[in-house]
Amino acid sequence: MSGAINLENSRIIKDLGLIRDEIQQELFRILDSIEGPKGIVFENELMIPLGLIAEFHSLKERLVQNVFSLNSDPIRTKLKTLIFFVRPKMKMMDHIAKHLRFHDTEDKSQKKRCFIYFVPRKTFICEKLLEQAGVKGAAVIREFNLDLIPLDHDVLTLGLETSFKEFISGDTSSLYYVSSSVHKLQRFFGLIPDIKYVGKNGKIAGEMLLRMRRESPIDENIAPKINHVIFIDRNVDLVTPVITQLTYEGLIDEMYTIKHSYVELDGSFLGKDNQTKEKYALNSNDILFEELRDLNMGEVGPFLSQKAKKISQDYNSRHDLQELQEYKVFIGKLPTLQKEHFSLKIHLSIVEDILNKTKDDDQFRDKIDTEMGILINNIQANDTIQNMIYREKPLEDVLRMLCLQSLVNNDFKSKSFDNFRREILETYGFQHIFTLANLEKIGMFKKSEGRSKTRFNFNQLKKSLNLISENFEETKDISSVFSGYAPITVRLVQKAFSSGWQGLEDSVFRYLSDGVFGQFSQENDLSNSEQSMISEKRNVCLVFFINGVTFAEISALRLLSQMQDHSLDYIVATTHIISGKSLIESAYENFDK
């Protein structure tokens, strides 16, 4: 697990590593139960998550001799046993059927044993598809219950990369996985006494979690290590993800794309060949990154140069050493120093690259200014957006801006709506007729239909949730993650524990897209003395973002927990991590170019 987060004595929940250990054990059990040399076939989406669970050499020890990626190309191998790991998605069944048929017909000399492990569960529909393709009998079908994977001490993901896409098509399959994964956490860390939810899907997930307690009981005598859970439906706040993230980690995601905590960088950043791309793990194994990730990009430069001075000072202190004892101390510090030094070099390269890309580029500035203009002053950015289209800026950027304006300024007038749509089709291709229809369907980019129809009212929320803060630097407000805008989702969490949600119905919730919110409590069997023991510690709240969370929001939650008089630590769980780009891309559909 070279890049996976080290979870020994994890920061917020000490034995968080247990959940990863269990998944790893299950994987090993699966591999051990299938005798002989074997090959593994992964669906691409699962490649990194599984890498975070087990290192390749531990697979090798279990006679895994080769790893293949699942697509439409046939797998040519002499190995007689193949294990497929796939999400239960219809498209994947097509690929699998193709392989099984290939092994059956073209490769007769090599009769293969095939196992299909559905992750995390098999579904009727996939079995049916395999049956229809006439290959169901050709493989043994089983399940591998891979659910929440820790990306860090405080970030867990289900890795359901298509869950937003499914949300668009009205398929809520992922909700069951959301609830059952939290139920599993309860098995390790005790019954969570307080369940809150906001948004329709949040409610369904919360109710399902309650039901699971009865349906598959767990040991309720464990003192809860998680005190609250909040299910947040992404649909509640579609504004935040389309805005450009301005934290260090968020900007890295915007510029290079982070996948399951890995980012691909130029080899030169890591002191290697410039031609190659290298994967680098961004998590709190890297101490420097842990300090940097939540900072607003404006603070990163000064912080880094200070840090650089400190490190080189420490490093140079060797020249002043006199006593043997001092040498010993220095030598003891050396590995840490070297590590810090290495990571410092990488982050300096990244920061330099980001600054180069943004500083001289007026358009990046313009983009940020326009976003803030829309958010703060409700400006109409039609001209700017039009200009972006003329310059053929990436479609995701254009659509993000359009969505932002549509959401904040209560949609477009019919005429400009049609103009924009036409221009997008003309410039970026007719296939985006589906993209536009999808964005319209979920209310991100649409024409105004009069006041009554649209519930979501950003301007009301802006006031009641105090979303805009001009002096975030001084107040250390969470709005620093977007240089002055605080995410709706995180403000909702903040409200939940400061003033409580009661009484916010008229000022906040009625202006959210579906207005659904609520709370359940679960009583456990613990005695009062055990209860009081718990309350002395800092409480832990699990914030579960259904259908995606951005790095900026995670950072905002971290900042929130560091604020004075805030006695909660947050752990973020999510179906998957998103960015504005990936969110927009979820609306794309396969079609001829």
Added chain:
Amino acid sequence: MSLISTEWTILSNHFYRQQELYKLDWDVKLEDYILSGGQYGGALALARDETQFVKAQTSMLKSKVFIYTSAGKLIGQIDWMEKSRILSMGWTDNGRLAIATEDGAVDFYSVLGKHVWTFNLPKAFMEEGILFVDLLSNGLIAMTKTFRLFATNEFGELTTPLFNEYKMPKIRQGPKCRMGIEAKFANSRNVEVWLGLSDGNIAVIDSNGYEERDVGMTEREHVVKMALSSNGKMVCLVSNKGRFVVYTSDLGNFYLDFQSHATRAPTQMLWCSSDSILSYWQNVDLLLMIGPTGESVQFDYDGKIYLVPEPDGARVVSATKCDFISVVPSPLTDIFKIGSASDASILFDAIQNFETKSAKVDEIIRSISQRGKLSEAIKMCIKAAAHEFRPDLQRKLLRTACFAKSYLDFFDHDSYADKCKIIRVLNNIRTYTIGIPITYPQYKLLGIEGLIERLLDHNQHLLAFSICKSLKMNTDQVLLRWAAEKIRTNEQKDKILQAILDKIGMESSISYSRIAAVALSEGKESLAMELLNYEFKVAHQVPLFLRMNNIDFALQKAIQSGQTDFIYLVIFHLIDSRRPINESLMYISKFPLSRNLLVAYWKSSYAFHDKLKILYQISRLDHEASLLCVLESSKHFLIQECRISAQNENSAENPENIDNSLAIGNMKTRPRHTSDLSTQISNNLLDSKNDPREDIKKNSLDLNGFIEDQNDPSEFNYSTNETFFQKKLQTLRIAALSFQQSHDSFMTKMVQDNIDILQLQKKYESDYRGQFIGLTITQTIDKVVTNKDLKEAEKLYKKFVVPQKKFWWIVIRALARARHFSLLLEFSKKKSPIGYEPFVQVCVQNFAPQEAEQFVDKISDLYLRGRYFARLGRFEKAREIAAQSKNQELSEFISELESKSQGNDGDW
């Protein structure tokens, strides 16, 4: 001193015992039957031996298979009148009776003779005939009459197992004997097959290959019988010359060569645990035991017997009794061997004496205790009690342990109590009424869960329940099986329900849906309904409501459960049923979630699109329906459409092609009735005179030809494939029409524009060079400009209502990229709506700084003009402007840039 050791037989320093388990008064003439007994004291299945002459009065028995306990109690009968001849019988690991018959079927029955399920041998056996089938405990080996060998390793339940055909060289003569080795003992982890060949060699065959091994047969000698020891480590081969040879099971080491007087192959030969061999010759009524060093001893039986292998010995079934022959377990020899001086033996004797009032006992126990051996001796007595069958001896041994343990300061009393409980359980099970003569080692192998399972198979619910209670085990499984039996009785519904509720209650974790499922399969629907009310897992109610055809409830519960998987279950139930499609869709479209899920499924394949359109229509989703038409104009669906219509052509001509076409299309072929649906839709959707669908039908034939010619049709290209191109246009026309029907003029126009641009692109591909199809409108204009045809570009600009500013951007970008700078200059002479900054930018981007300069002068804003000059490195010009405009900021910018530019110019 007990005399039990006098009943033991000594062979090569090992003690063996022949215990009578039960006297049998079952009036069965074993000569007329074949018999198969299950492991772990399992039941005995008897079927008529059809090779024997049938006396008139027994001929009626021919039609049945009987199942007896080892105590000779008849517990099951299977009617065999209509069935085919039995080839092989065997008991599986989970206590089912498997019977292979001549027609290639393998049937499974419960121990009480109830049919469980059936599968068939591979087709080859039907075609070529069955030479043999041998059932193993969880698989089988079988050979066709043309000597093709098959094996399987997994008797799942209700799924036909996967058969491996093992590669064999051609053989002319059938094997003399064969043996199947369970996968757990085989190196390959697949069933291994040994065949005795007529040349004396043994063929060892598994999934990895075929190998012949020399086993030291002399001339004209060959193997006629083989047996593997119960631990899988040793193998015994008997030759036609009466020779017994023992090897390790890899044939690596040779152990024993024993020459018997027999002239015939033994009727039965097996291992008695792992160190001696039992061999039975029916013709001479001889049962011989051969020990590890070649000594032998004979056991006497009258009439025919059957040997049933057990892991720790063998049961011997004769007409009058059931015996068990085994090695005497070591705790028993330790105590009861004549002359034994072990501590346990001394302890046992002392306490027996105490009971006959001798006072020395205290002294003896203390002396053992002083040597520190007392605890061990006590444990030995407890162990011996567990291994002993006779309750009186068990009692004596336990009493010894119980008495002696009071001398110890520390003793694990719980484990003593547990052992006692187990012994009591085993005694109960061995009684005549239950008739399962399980030994302690067998119990260890089977496990308590396995044992409970066996009892439930025997319908001994009460006993199983009390065992669970006394061992503090979960009783769910027992109660569930009990409830199932209760439901099968003829009692009144209310009584059954009440009985179940009384026993199981509400707080139990037992799933009521499973109980309800039993009621349903017994045809008691109203009972099932009532039971289902007590199920608290919502999702589990769904399948049962479906079986009861209560769609409303099923769908409601599925939605409530939040598990989309169960919603799909309901959906499939509906759409795969024979009910009218409209009715099914009415149910499904009631809830957005179920509708969305069906849409996602149906969208994936063209074969379902006709039905999907009906769903859209029912749900009034005109916009979605039109978008689907657009989607159908993509390569992916055009290909699918062609494949499906090709299949329909084929299958109409030749119904046998359906299988093949399934393999190609991988989705169900379009059902016949959907063609009516499509006309229905077209009638609803299209009133237009020129129905584009007609053209499509005309085209479909050509397309079929095309599909067959190409290996991978997904590689086709609209530019070269006119047919597909036309088809795409037609499909788009339908989409446009569909949008028009729903009065969406914007979308109609967009689709129409797409059709127009595609046609123009087709034309450009012949007018200019390169590929146009697939480009966006903007890109098309760009490419036309690149081809220096500004006039044509102008036309496009007007036709597709491109904004003027955008058009300018496209043109200057294209010209700069193609380095048509003179044209760019000419173009700039018109009044630019976007200013001249973009001109500079495009030139610089295309590495033409000199050309860029010409346009900087045209920038009206002095500040910007100055900046651009500076950026182009023309600092003197820039400074001139700065001075002229007195712009401080500009001056600073210029000097900053100038100082920076030492070394790298033009980098911006």
